Amino acid sequence: MSNSTATRPGMKPRPLSPHLQIYRFTPTMAMSIVHRITGVALYGGTLLVAWWLVAASTSESAFATAAAVMGSWFGILVLIGFTWALFHHLLGGIRHLIWDTGRGMEKHSSSQMAIATLVASVALTVLLWIVILFVGA
Structure with a gap:
């Protein structure tokens, strides 16, 4: 039986297992990460959200603190990221x-679905934030 990691004259040794130098980065990989x-x-x-709910149920000053933090520019940025x-x-x-139904497993359609996931999100x-900020809140 031959040893697959053994080198022949003039050849580089093969890697023991797949790694990032072998795989081409794809949209599906990015969306998985x-x-x-x-x-x-x-x-x-x-x-x-739990902090905000506890603050709302404890006291007016605790809720005011939570509302001030969440209403600051940094708080809104965090809430947009959470959304x-x-x-x-x-x-x-x-x-x-x-994918669990067996659909969309082809390379092209899985890449399209990965990109669609990013664009749709x-x-x-x-x-949602246009509605929250400009329509009503």
């Missing part, structure tokens, strides 16, 4: 549900 990151970010955002993470993670989950975030 972002899906994991947004999942972690949703934990932080959920803590903020985007929520939409992106939701759409990524729907994409995975579609940004569009939904912008649309």
Whole structure:
């Protein structure tokens, strides 16, 4: 039996396992990484929502503090990021549900769905925040 990692004269040794030098970075890979990151970010955002709810139920001064933090430019930026993470993670989950049915597994369609997930999550975030900031809140 031959040893697959052995070198022959004039040849470089083969890698033992696949790594980033072998794979070409694709939209599907990027969305997989972002899906994991947004999942972690949703934990932080959920803590903020819990803090806001506890502040609302305890005292007027605690709620005023929470409202001031969330209403600051940094707080709004964090809330916009949380909204985007929520939409992106939701759409990524729907994409995975579609894959679970056996559809969209072809290379071209999976890349299109990955790009559509990113575009739709940004569009939904912008649309929601336009409604929040300009229509009513």
